[in-house]
Amino acid sequence: MAFYDELQQQKEWVKAEHRSVDRALIEYILHKRKLTLADFWALISQEAEPYLELIAGKAHELSKRFHGQSVLLYAPIYLSNYCVNKCIYCSFNHSNKLLRKKLTVEEVEEEAKALAATGIRHVIILTGEAPNRAGLAYLKECINVLKKYFSSITLEVYPMVTEDYREMADLGADGLTIYQETYDEKLYDEIHLAGPKKNYRFRLDAPERACLAGFHSVNIGALLGLAPWREEALYTAFHLQYLQDHYPATMVSVSFPRLRPHVGSYDPAFPLSDKNLVQLLLAFRVFLPQAGITMSTRERADFRDHLIPLGVTKMSAGSMTTVGGYAKPASDSGQFDISDDRSVDEVKAAIIKAGYQPIMQNWCAF
Amino acid sequence: MMDYLELGGRKLRSRLFIGTGKYNNDKLIPDIAARSGAEVITVALRRVNLSNPEDNILLQIPKEVQLLPNTSGARNAEEAVRIAHLAEAAGCGKWIKIEIIPDNKYLLPDNQETVRATEILAKEGFVVLPYMCPDLVMGKRMAEAGAAAVMPLAAPIGSNGGLQTKEMIRLMIEEIALPIIVDAGIGRPSDACMAMEMGAAACLLNTAIASSPDPLLMAEAFGLAVKAGREAYLAGLGPVGQAEASSPLTGFLRGED
Numbered sequence: 001m002a003f004y005d006e007l008q009q010q011k012e013w014v015k016a017e018h019r020s021v022d023r024a025l026i027e028y029i030l031h032k033r034k035l036t037l038a039d040f041w042a043l044i045s046q047e048a049e050p051y052l053e054l055i056a057g058k059a060h061e062l063s064k065r066f067h068g069q070s071v072l073l074y075a076p077i078y079l080s081n082y083c084v085n086k087c088i089y090c091s092f093n094h095s096n097k098l099l100r101k102k103l104t105v106e107e108v109e110e111e112a113k114a115l116a117a118t119g120i121r122h123v124i125i126l127t128g129e130a131p132n133r134a135g136l137a138y139l140k141e142c143i144n145v146l147k148k149y150f151s152s153i154t155l156e157v158y159p160m161v162t163e164d165y166r167e168m169a170d171l172g173a174d175g176l177t178i179y180q181e182t183y184d185e186k187l188y189d190e191i192h193l194a195g196p197k198k199n200y201r202f203r204l205d206a207p208e209r210a211c212l213a214g215f216h217s218v219n220i221g222a223l224l225g226l227a228p229w230r231e232e233a234l235y236t237a238f239h240l241q242y243l244q245d246h247y248p249a250t251m252v253s254v255s256f257p258r259l260r261p262h263v264g265s266y267d268p269a270f271p272l273s274d275k276n277l278v279q280l281l282l283a284f285r286v287f288l289p290q291a292g293i294t295m296s297t298r299e300r301a302d303f304r305d306h307l308i309p310l311g312v313t314k315m316s317a318g319s320m321t322t323v324g325g326y327a328k329p330a331s332d333s334g335q336f337d338i339s340d341d342r343s344v345d346e347v348k349a350a351i352i353k354a355g356y357q358p359i360m361q362n363w364c365a366f
Numbered sequence: 367m368m369d370y371l372e373l374g375g376r377k378l379r380s381r382l383f384i385g386t387g388k389y390n391n392d393k394l395i396p397d398i399a400a401r402s403g404a405e406v407i408t409v410a411l412r413r414v415n416l417s418n419p420e421d422n423i424l425l426q427i428p429k430e431v432q433l434l435p436n437t438s439g440a441r442n443a444e445e446a447v448r449i450a451h452l453a454e455a456a457g458c459g460k461w462i463k464i465e466i467i468p469d470n471k472y473l474l475p476d477n478q479e480t481v482r483a484t485e486i487l488a489k490e491g492f493v494v495l496p497y498m499c500p501d502l503v504m505g506k507r508m509a510e511a512g513a514a515a516v517m518p519l520a521a522p523i524g525s526n527g528g529l530q531t532k533e534m535i536r537l538m539i540e541e542i543a544l545p546i547i548v549d550a551g552i553g554r555p556s557d558a559c560m561a562m563e564m565g566a567a568a569c570l571l572n573t574a575i576a577s578s579p580d581p582l583l584m585a586e587a588f589g590l591a592v593k594a595g596r597e598a599y600l601a602g603l604g605p606v607g608q609a610e611a612s613s614p615l616t617g618f619l620r621g622e623d
Contacts (some may be wrong), residue, residue: 151415
């Protein structure tokens with residue numbers, strides 16, 4: 001059965017699920033060796049909110065045992081903000097008046113040098129969706145340059161067919177990040193006004209195509225704030241479990257991007273509180289202990305620091321979300337406003353202060 | 367007479383091998399090695415950052431200790447072989463622990479791919495220590511393929527589960543004429559001691575030390591436990607069971623003598 005069909009079944013289940021959640025159930029769940037999706041649903045329920053400290057204890061213990069006391073640092077490089085899509089929540093929306101830029105290969109090398117000088121070894125490269133301007137050939141050129149400076153390259157670009165993903169993986173990109181934005185198909189259609197991104201199923205199946213193509217790691221998530229967060233969390237957890245079960249050779253991980261101020265006028269319909277985000281993170285850690293959890297600079301510095309002992313395995317640091325932001329810091333708008341603008345060294349110091357070790361490299365091309 | 371483990375041309379006095387992952391500070395590693403007495407330390411090559419001395423874990427490995435790079439991240443034999451070559455090119459020597467793990471849920475190794483990688487690397491002169499799921503048939507194949515030792519897991523990595531695969535390991539110790547090094551899942555010093563009492567050549571562990579509230583003290587405890595288990599094995603353990611009555615079945619023959 002395709003993932004899409006299994007997801008529909010899951011949506012029906014959510015409507016029918018009525019298990020009563022209390023302290024006894026939370027304690028029972030936390031003692032289980034292997035949790036079910038129903039257990040995850042209980043952990044993120046409103047009734048579970050008074051028991052976050054209990055869940056945090058388990059999350060911390062699992063995190064320490066399976067991931068150790070270290071956090072891997074990475075940074076994004078925005079290669080191009082040209083985009084043919086009209087997504088109402090994104091600064092790169094084709095309709096937005098934004099200074100559009102695409103780095104030349106020479107400029108990519110300047111960016112790489114500037115970023116590598118901060119000690120970063122893991123990068124994620126991003127583009128809008130504009131295959132005619134920044135398509136497969138361009139990405140290949142960029143990967144060939146970036147390989148000289150970084151030990152791990154993750155793509156966060158428009159969804160591709162399996163063959164194109166395979167070419168990227170064979171060339172040396174080891175990871176893929178792609179956010180579904182929302183698993184609500186009707187809402188998805190409403191917030192993507194035009195462009196190839198309107199194709200819900202093509203995007204939904206992209207992580208699976210990436211696994212088939214041989215990426216070592218695949219990172220997913222929903223853009224939190226677009227739809228009621230508990231349902232989005234459940235479908236994301238289901239998606240993560242599906243990928244882990246069907247493609248066990250792939251290291252799967254999850255992010256929790258919360259809608260941030262951006263160019264454009266869209267305000268999140270279902271804003272997520274800090275407490276909600278913590279509950280979400282804890283539930284994921286306990287539900288899938290081996291999965292990675294990534295936290296970007298969308299979140300505030302002090303908030304990110306508190307999350308370190310709760311199960312975060314990867315954090316961005318010293319990030320620029322403008323195109324060409326490292327070599328030539330720009331005043332134009334990035335994809336979203338950054339909340340944690342600390343340098344790499346400052347983030348490293350914060351991780352050490354939390355009793356953890358910042359790691360710059362946990363991959364090598366082979 | 368000193369009891370050594372002969373492996374890859376070295377005579378090892380300590381039969382405790384340790385890992386380097388999961389610490390909150392890699393600078394602890396030299397002290398962990400010293401307190402545990404370990405003479406073999408495994409490092410994931412993916413962690414080796416030659417471009418930044420501050421982040422280069424290799425600098426924490428004491429010079430007198432044998433470095434055992436591992437192929438963590440490999441999903442098949444080809445990837446493991448490539449990593450081994452990279453390790454050698456990075457100056458890590460010819461010892462290699464093969465870790466081929468196509469299962470990121472339980473981190474269980476692929477025995478079949480491990481046999482293939484063992485054969486390739488052993489022919490190239492590597493000292494190959496393959497990490498595997500306890501299986502006598504596959505263990506023998508690894509031995510035939512040229513492994514220097516075989517490393518069956520006690521329990522899944524990070525589980526601290528103890529000797530969950532005890533009987534399978536026992537069979538391997540009895541039937542394979544190579545050092546059997548119990549690796550992964552050892553949670554307590556008593557687990558390590560039990561493995562050594564059974565006749566394991568050594569134990570390799572990481573999580574149990576790294577995740578302890580006092581890693582240095584735990585490292586020392588494991589060193590002592592492995593030593594105690596080995597000495598008990600050498601001394602010869604007494605049989606388990608009830609004392610026998612004097613001569614219940616053959617007492618009738620006494621008069622004949």
